[in-house]
Amino acid sequence: MSRLDDRLLLANVSRRGLLKGLAGGSALLLAARWDLGLANEQAQFGAGAMPGGWVDNPNVFIHIDSDGVVTIVNNRAEMGQGIRTSLVMVAADELGADWDRVRVQQAEADQDKYGNQNTDGSRSMRHWYDPMRRAAAAARLMLEQAAADQWDVPVHEVRADIHKVVHTATGRELGFGELAKVARELDVPGRNDLVLKSDSELRFIGKESGLINGELTSAYPKAIDGEDIVTGKAVFGADVDLEGTLYAVVARPPVYGAKVKSVDDSEALDVTGVRKVVRIEGTGQPAAFNPLGGVAVVATNTWAAMQGRRALKIEWDTAPAGNNADYTSDAYREALEQAAQSPGKVIRQTGNVEAALEDADQRVSATYYMPHMAQAPMEPPVAVVVIKDGRAEAWAPIQNPRATREGIAGLLEMDLENVIVHQTLLGGGFGRKSKPDFVIEAAAVAKEFEGQPVKLQWSREDDIQHAYFHAVSVDHLEAGLDADGKATSWRHRTLSPSIASLFAPDPKHKGEFELGMGFNTMPFSIPAIRLENPPAPAHVRIGWFRSVYNLPHAWAIQSFAHEMAVAAGKDHRDYVLDLLGPDREVHNLTVGDGWNYGEDPDQYPIDVARMRRVIDRATEEAGWGRETGEGRGLGLAFHHSFVSYTAIVFDVEVSEAGELTIHRADIAFDCGPQANPERIRSQMEGACVMGIGIALQSEVTFEDGVAQQDNFDTYLLPRMPNAPKVVRVHLIDNPNDAMGGVGEPGLPPVAPALCNAIFAATGKRIRRLPVGNQLAG
């Protein structure tokens, strides 16, 4: 882990980054020379290939005050994954900082300065681990040099210790704070001169601390924002408090693409506290990140604005929505199921599937359905925007600061530099806040109130009815088995509206990045394989939801593999290990168009041995094969996504009345090197619970283009009684492979593992999600 990757040495630091830096005269402001190599833009994969690339200049990220307080800038969205703690921990460890004297500062939106800030795709740690270590190592070397200069000794005689530099021979010491002023005058060492700490020197990185499967080992270092959160001081989007704020809510078209025909706002304007009613123009379809349009009510407090909205009389024109106004979920599902019976666009083909199916001793066939879902972060979308003197300033809980800036600049026809965007804590993201439409919408209202901050709050109804919905999906699979039950053929047709429909005329087929999420990268070793993608039109805004298209693909493939095992009369684990075939590295270009989560497929192949290892671990820990008794059973699923590997075994019981009890979840996870194992565990635990909701409860349906669920009484989410009684996370110790994602890969195998367990307990096969009341009776 401490080895510097030579390829990374070729990349660049933004020159603009050199000129800026944190203010403060006594700070370690490294205004000196910094190696400039080749541009990030030349990178094909990884962090360098992202817009804005990576930056490892200590100027940008590390700031030391003369009193010794170390401030580390975090450039990624904090939405519960703990990146403000974990990434800061990485830098603090490499620097040698005392955790109690480390502070974090959230970067404002500035991709030129801070590198890529788009927090999605489970990329934060895997893309920023190396740059942050290099930035911290460079700062540490400069502090050592400063001490050596002060003592007039060769630099090799001094060493950085915890928050100080020591002259080994004499025992003399100088604190980081005392050295900061001198160190700032020094040249920044070149990347080739950096020596990262060895694993044995690390205090935080990779150390197991905190809560491990119910046992508290050590609670140090504590989460950066933990104390603020438990005392109510943490600042989320809605908590930004500016003098003279106006509060807005918006009535949006109930059907995607509809527009306001007429509005009578007379009663709304009579509500105490309502100041103004503002029309917002929508841009129609495709909506991208633009506001949907509608009518905003602006008031002196949120409640008055909500009351005012209730009093609006709006007539909607659904003509511009086209056939979105006819969109009805049952009919759509039936249409997709019908379409799944016919061949579609061929995505991958090996051998002759039709012939192999004809020759099979046994054929297995099934169709799986996953509905639309809303991300529904606990904090609904909200933004504060003030526009003054040709400049706009926004505060919002956003995953994608750059897109936010660009969206506001586009709407207001401003240059990018006149748009300042501050990223607050996110009260959950899950992909919803990758779309900055709500901030741009706030800007559209704020431009009517020059100089006055406008806080635009989405209600829960707004959030669920106007989500960027997780794509509804139908997956139809058919397999041929020989006389021994061994798979000879596999045909999978997948149908979902594409996220691409959000940005361009509806392609009706999944894009490369969608198919690459566990569909064409299906790693089973079967002689004849054909993967097809028949068309599926979009009628609502389709968008990223944590794990994205891995959800339906894992749901269908992992359910179906179990059905095949059952048909073959084989143990599920033995059967899937056989399906996986011999240990090998599957290069994704051999199975698809090349989408590999943006990573180099040579560095990040699909490694069957790693898949096998998580399956082995989860099943062993769960006591696979043990006698469970009547009405109880174990279910397995596994999945590769975001270049990490997850396997889950559920132990469930279903009563005669159909009541489900989840006794235990055993989750094995391999993301390669682990920066902060404790937060990896928490992500797995959380994904497990979210996945249980996907399996059991959550569904948004449409009638005539209108979402039929609007709050938590109808759009159901898992609650404490739905959680497993015990969740155990088993992290695979694997420091040698490249670092994988963490935030998303825990989610895809949850629903199929749970439904496989339900089958083991009851013999009832679930093929349509959510389970709802399918277990009753």
Next chain:
Amino acid sequence: MVTLTINGSELELDVPDNMPLLWALRDVAGLKGTKFGCGIAECGACTVHLDGEATRSCVTPVSAVQGRQVTTIEAMAEDAVGQRVQEAWLDLGVAQCGYCQGGQIMNATALLKNTPKPDTQEIVDAMAGNLCRCGTYNRILAAIERAADKEANS
């Protein structure tokens, strides 16, 4: 004009009688620790104590709380039980995004004040009204048990 007693202090607020306490706290009194999650008492993010009882402030009009003690998450560090709950939360790293956790802590603290040694089922039942989209339920449960143990031992 309504007069409210919030965290021990009397506040005069110029708000209509039917304004939910949540919005009076957040938009008028400037206490932002109490969160908006659903507006229909389905998620618990807005939980406060009303005379010590866990109450959903999003559906509680200010007219209903005049003359009663309103306590919010901002005052929990001064509360012996609340403090133990907060410490347990930190020890076990409960929070992920943290947005719902103020409400969870308010609900848990009210539970422990009424039932100092709840069994697992009592905790699950008491906490079922508080949603956490990050899915921290297992740690919330463990933290409440930890705080309850400390309480019993103190």
